[in-house]
Amino acid sequence: MSQNPPNLRPDLAPAARLGDAPARPGQPALGMVSLGCPKALVDSERILTRLRAEGYAISPDYTGADAVIVNTCGFLDSAKAESLEAIGEALKENGRVIVTGCLGAEPEYITGVHPKVLAVTGPHQYEQVLDAVHAAVPPSPDPYVDLLPASGVSLTPRHYSYLKISEGCNHKCKFCIIPDMRGRLVSRPAHAVLREAEKLVEAGVKELLVISQDTSAYGVDRKHDLHPWKGGEVRSHITDLAREMGKLGAWVRLHYVYPYPHVRQLIPLMAEGLVLPYLDIPFQHAHPDVLKRMARPAAAAKTLDEIAAWRRDCPEITLRSTFIVGYPGETEAEFQTLLDWMDEAQLDRVGCFQYENVDGARSNALPDHVPDEVKQDRWNRFMEKAQAISEAKLAAKVGQRIDVIVDEVDEDAATCRTKADAPEIDGNLFIDEGFEALKPGDIVTVEVDEAGEYDLWGRLV
Numbered sequence: 001m002s003q004n005p006p007n008l009r010p011d012l013a014p015a016a017r018l019g020d021a022p023a024r025p026g027q028p029a030l031g032m033v034s035l036g037c038p039k040a041l042v043d044s045e046r047i048l049t050r051l052r053a054e055g056y057a058i059s060p061d062y063t064g065a066d067a068v069i070v071n072t073c074g075f076l077d078s079a080k081a082e083s084l085e086a087i088g089e090a091l092k093e094n095g096r097v098i099v100t101g102c103l104g105a106e107p108e109y110i111t112g113v114h115p116k117v118l119a120v121t122g123p124h125q126y127e128q129v130l131d132a133v134h135a136a137v138p139p140s141p142d143p144y145v146d147l148l149p150a151s152g153v154s155l156t157p158r159h160y161s162y163l164k165i166s167e168g169c170n171h172k173c174k175f176c177i178i179p180d181m182r183g184r185l186v187s188r189p190a191h192a193v194l195r196e197a198e199k200l201v202e203a204g205v206k207e208l209l210v211i212s213q214d215t216s217a218y219g220v221d222r223k224h225d226l227h228p229w230k231g232g233e234v235r236s237h238i239t240d241l242a243r244e245m246g247k248l249g250a251w252v253r254l255h256y257v258y259p260y261p262h263v264r265q266l267i268p269l270m271a272e273g274l275v276l277p278y279l280d281i282p283f284q285h286a287h288p289d290v291l292k293r294m295a296r297p298a299a300a301a302k303t304l305d306e307i308a309a310w311r312r313d314c315p316e317i318t319l320r321s322t323f324i325v326g327y328p329g330e331t332e333a334e335f336q337t338l339l340d341w342m343d344e345a346q347l348d349r350v351g352c353f354q355y356e357n358v359d360g361a362r363s364n365a366l367p368d369h370v371p372d373e374v375k376q377d378r379w380n381r382f383m384e385k386a387q388a389i390s391e392a393k394l395a396a397k398v399g400q401r402i403d404v405i406v407d408e409v410d411e412d413a414a415t416c417r418t419k420a421d422a423p424e425i426d427g428n429l430f431i432d433e434g435f436e437a438l439k440p441g442d443i444v445t446v447e448v449d450e451a452g453e454y455d456l457w458g459r460l461v
């Protein structure tokens with residue numbers, strides 16, 4: 001929903017981060033601005049992988065690029081504005097711009113503001129993006145130097161990688177236009193996902209971040225069919241997929257899981273250590289009437305009971321979730337239910353959005369929109385509670401020995417993450433003594449000696 005970190009912008013990214021040598025003389029070069037969520041980032045990676053395989057160089061700046069691809073996000077109106085701004089900047093700095101991604105589903109919206117873009121393609125239209133690139137910047141392959149790296153081009157640091165298991169969504173949450181933009185659920189065959197996961201691990205990836213719009217629904221569209229895998233068969237079902245992925249030897253982190261009853265089957269895999277004891281589960285609210293008005297999947301689930309069952313089966317589980325406050329019609333009493341629910345649920349990690357109308361969303365037409373100042377007040381109260389819970393949970397970790405993965409090392413400290421922290425959205429653990437020999441991707445044991453609101457500090461043991 002928001003722009004990727006500055007180091008993934010072509011105007012700022014070091015070339016080495018993109019796994020590329022500078023363009024050789026005469027080699028066509030493309031720039032890429034990747035906006036939006038991790039799912040969009042995976043699309044950008046796929047496009048770059050193909051382009052590099054075809055002999056294009058990837059330019060880290062606007063001036064070195066023969067054209068720039070802008071992968072847009074159109075989830076919220078603020079994300080649309082950000083996408084239009086990025087297109088404008090690329091036009092100004094480079095002049096030759098191809099637009100793709102979610103906002104590409106509304107080409108007139110883009111061309112109305114930026115008539116000079118070379119082409120507009122929608123989400124996952126890889127072939128059309130490539131056609132547009134070929135038309136704008138013809139390829140000039142050199143079979144001796146343009147070998148595709150084994151794991152493709154990764155925009156994320158090499159020791160972790162996002163892995164997309166399905167596209168689209170069969171739900172119709174009223175605040176969300178993703179099903180209109182991305183279509184119904186289409187799951188990748190289980191063996192294709194596992195092969196990609198295996199290749200990534202072989203290439204040195206230490207952590208796989210499983211993403212989709214609805215991870216627990218994986219395989220429903222395929223009726224959980226069987227696929228050949230390692231001399232046996234694997235079902236296209238999230239439990240089977242997670243189990244097989246867990247055997248590859250990397251950390252496996254599951255994002256966007258909904259609280260369906262079969263999620264309970266994932267918990268033993270966490271307790272066994274095959275999958276990280278971490279569930280990113282977007283509850284969005286706790287009051288049943290609000291959830292019904294949102295048309296949320298599993299709206300009737302008894303989530304507190306489910307959470308208690310997960311914690312019973314895997315006491316070290318970390319639960320992350322996102323919420324919307326100020327949804328149309330949300331009363332003070334409904335909001336209070338959410339606060340009370342938080343007291344019970346004691347979630348480890350929480351993100352919260354104030355409700356915002358999105359062009360085309362059905363929730364826009366609901367009655368009783370909540371005034372902005374009430375939304376802000378509820379957001380403050382909610383975040384205050386969430387922060388206090390997070391702080392207490394982190395404080396309880398002081399003195400514990402835990403495994404962490406190293407993300408970055410500079411002259412001051414090694415920035416790491418525990419199993420409870422997903423990259424870019426959760427906190428960090430810092431080691432500021434004796435860290436010099438560490439390198440990104442190392443997994444080491446530390447003793448936690450200090451805790452803040454969202455981060456920890458520790459020393460190597």
Ligand code: SF4
Nearest residue numbers: 169171173176178213
């Ligand atoms: S589950 Fe709901 S919020 Fe998530 S993508 Fe589907 S419709 Fe959107």
